Each structure stands twice: as C-alpha cells, then as structure tokens.
Amino acid sequence: MATGQTTIDVGATPMAPQASGQKQHGKRPFQGPQRKGAKHRRKQKTVQEGSHEEVLLADVQALLASQKLAGDFEGDAAEGASAPLPEPGSEIEVEVVELSSTGDGLAKQKGSDHIYVVPFAVPGDTVKVKVYRHNRDEGYTAADFVSVVKPSPLRDDSRIRCPYFAKCSGCQFQMLDYDEQLKIKKNIVVKAYRNFSQLPPELVPEVLDTIGSPLQYGYRTKLTPHFDGPPGNSRRGPKKAHQSMPPFGFTPKNTRKVLDVEDCPIATEAVRKGLVEERARLAKEYGNYTKGATVLLRENTKRVPKASPSDTPAVPEGIPPTAVRVETDAHVDFKTCITDQNATSTEYIDSFVFTNPAGAFFQNNNSILPPFTSYIREHILPPPPPPPPPAATTTTTTTTTTTSSSTTTTSKKKPIRYLIDAYSGSGLFTITQSALFPGGSVGIDIADKSIAYARRNAALNGLREDQCRFIAADAPELFKSVGAYDPDETVVVLDPPRKGCDAGFLRQLLRFAPRRVVYVSCNVHTQARDVGMLVRGAVDEAGGNVPGGGGRDAAAAAAAAAEGGGQEKKAGARYEIESIRGFDFFPQTGHVESVAILNRVDAVDS
C-alpha cells in the first residue's frame, strides 16, 4: 500500500462513530498508563486523550514492558535503539502476538523483539507485511498487511463478506467468529480500565460480557463515502473539473488516497442502495466538481400501521418503489436513504419514534438500540435492597468488597424521581427512560438543532414538558437549572462525545452529587479516565487524570476521601462502580461502546 502521512480519518471510514457537535480533543502531553518497572520511557509527545494513537502507544508500551519482565527482551526498541530495522517499503514476515485495543495486531519478526503494528491480522497469524514507517521514539514500526503466510486458528477467511476487507480501514475483524469478536471487545474494556482509570484493581469490578448486536452485517444506518478533488488543482488559481469518475468510497489504512468502494455489507440494505445510486449520480456529474466532497447516506423509515396481520398497505406517497420493505404483524416499515444533511430522518426503537436532522448525531446501529435501551431501563434505578440476612445462629466474620453497591441501596433511601440526561442529543435516553421518573426528566445538549428535535421527539412520543424538557447549552450549564432536583433522588446519564467529559463538567457533577450515574460512552478509554476521577472524587485542573493518581495513590485517595480527609477530597461526592459492560454497536470493527454504572458513596449510609 501507499506511503505518505498516516491518517486516521474518523469521519470518513464506515466504522467510525460520528458525533455532530464533537469538538477537537484538547491536546496535552501524553501521560499514558503508569507501570512499575517500565524503564523504556518515550519522549514526551502530544497526543489526543483517548485517541487511536494514545491507545496504541499504551499497548505497545505494555508489550515492551512485559517482554522486559519476561526476560526475553533482546532489543532496545522503546528508546529507538540503533538495531538495524528493515527499510521502509521492504516486505518481511512477522508473527502476531496480541491485538491492540485499536484492532491492530502487534507482531514480532523471528529473532527480534521489535514491535510491528499490523492491521487486519489476529494473534497466531504469520503474515507478510510491507514496512511503512518506523516510530523509533514510540518503539514500534507501522506496517501494511500484504498476505497471510500461516493462518491463526482464530482466522477463517471464508467468513469475510466484503471484497474490500484488508484494504478499507473500516472493518478489522471479519475473519473472526462473532463470539471471538465479543471476547476481544470485553478485553478492550478490561484493558481500558486497567490502563486509563488510574484506579487500583480492587476498585474496578469484573467487566461483564459484551452484549452483541442482533445484526452483525447490514446494521449501519449511516455512511459518509467521499471523493477527492481533481488532481493538480491548487488552492489559488483556476480550478479544473474532474475529467473522469474519481474513486468514491472510504479511506484505506496508511494512505490518504480514497479507496473506490461499490458496496459496504455492514450497511443496511437501504444505505447500500443509496451508495449505488450516489455512485450512478457521480458517474454522470463528476464533470461539475472542481473540489472533493463527502456524501451523506442516512437511512430513513416511513412506518405504516397495519389494520390486521394480513393487511398489505400500499407504498405511501413520496416513497419510491425501490424502498426496502420490512414487515411485522403490526406495521410495514418503508426504508429509504437520505442524502440531504438538513432533511429529517426518522427511526423507531421499539414503539418510540425519533426524528433527527439527517446530518446530526444519532446512534448508527438501529438493531442494537432496543436491547441497549432496555438494558439502561433495567439498570438506571438502583437494584432493590438485598433481603435481610436470616437470623444468625453462629458468629461469622464477613468482608465487604469495595465495589459492592450494598452501601447505596438500603431501604431507608428516598426513591429516585428525577433523570438528568447530559449530552442528550435528540433525547434518546431522556425519552426512552422518562416513564421511570415521576419528578421529570431533563436533557441538555450543545447542538441547538438536536435539542429542537428532542423537543419535537418528546411530543411525538406523547410526553408533556413537565415530564420531559430540554436545554440547548454547554453541559456544565445544566447545574444552573436543576436546583429543584434533590441529588438524593436523581440519576444522571452521561453520553459525551469521544473526548469524554470536560473537567468543569465533572467538577460540577461531583459537587451536585447525584445518587447514581449511568455513563454511556463510545470511547471506553476516556470513559475509564472520567470514571476514575468520579471514583476518586477528584478532578485535576487540566481536566484529566490526577497526577500520581494511579495504583496505590488512588486507593489511598479513595480511602482518605472516605475518612473525610486527604488532599484529593476536592469536589464533593465520590463514587463506586457497580458494573461495567461493553455493547457491540459496530460488529466486524475493533470498536466497542461501554456502560458504567456508579453509585454515590455516602459518608454515613442511611
């Protein structure tokens, strides 16, 4: 594959979750996970928190450290030692030893400890790769996948359904059994909390099994294929138009050139049809373009109720005959593909209806939303208190674990009546969970348009303003308008963009001290960082991890806070983690969503 600058174009690949209103992450020096005994220090480098690069660096560093501990560390790769490395462009064979949480294989050449980062490969594979770039400071070499020399027992290439697999950067796992993918994703969550929460292991409960997606292909309701401008056009000066159909598709691994893609089997049928139609349009109209462009493909559903199970409603007006028809006993859904960013897209989750500006954020896998919102519904309130123990006949000594929620679920507590949905978008949680909150629900989002649609969605789902209201503002503003909510009776749902929560927001959250927090995240690494801060009850000024807050220090801070003293008792409440579970919104990719449930630790439990 090509040489040139490595780009991770999150907005352009089919797998990448996209959020409108998503700001660039703040850049600050990489701190990374803290490990005892790791002598190989990288140079201070600026990377985005929770980014692909930071996560990869953490995994490379961990592998280098484990090699050193195991005594099989021959080279000195982490400090960019002078051991000769193969020339960029040369082809070598490597064995994949583990998977990074980025979905890339970490591999070694026989007789060497140098790490190669290899896409589209799984542990146990021997693969031929083309050396792409040496990152000596970081202790690894990026390589392009060429071919499988000896397959891993985990690999079965007959599972691969996409002709672009191992070229397009959208999917990484099509060669794997789905159960194996779920196991890998569970491990990604485990590693995220180990590497980025800065919490001692005893404060993190065992991560639960990842819940799979009902659809493992044909699930993606949004794609954004793109094409480049004509070659040779400069910023200034006359622009010539395309002379032939440009490649139209997605970004391959390790190159900026667009990969021409005719089909994407992880997308829904309606979106796949949209891709075919947009290709046909571009084939006619490419001569009008002097610049590149990104095209939105977003599924839209028109639901027509049926009078009886045998009823066959006609195609409604305005719906093309090519619409995909999905029928149940109760209704027919006509599914089409929208390309106008400002048009309204509609989708259903069970019997809830959601409308959105087609170009704005909404979850991209509709098939998992019913089980996902049910899971939130089943866990958004504290579990019932455990039954009283039977009268003891003998005296025994019991030990309570720090992750138990029993301290927060005694029967003397007030019932939870209020829901705050921070980063609410168009109201997914505010609306689907509203029935559980007699005091009312409030959602907040920075995107005005999403909030306008959230209000409309509440009305469409039969909710009055006193049941469900929305605020268009930066998340920290929330705390000005929830004065009437008793924190003891309030649960806060958080679902921030990939960068996680801002420090200011977390500090105010700790000061407000809601009884329970449900943290939903599309980036488990920033989630682990933020959850670590909630557990310590301390947020540093830079908005990230408390310096020195890892390992025993975190336990000490947590203990000191519990005793009502200690320098990290800064912001108010402190939390304990009840559960952590991954959800597979993006099968075939290395991406995992995560739900962490936290309970406030009360100084005196009552």
Ligand SMILES: C[S@@+](CC[C@H](N)C(=O)[O-])C[C@H]1O[C@@H](n2cnc3c(N)ncnc32)[C@H](O)[C@@H]1O
């Ligand atoms: C991952 S989306 C979640 C949306 C919604 N919970 C859902 O599932 O549809 C993150 C949301 O955070 C919003 N957002 C980003 N920065 C924000 C901020 N500083 N304050 C409030 N909302 C913000 C975005 O507009 C986006 O709707």
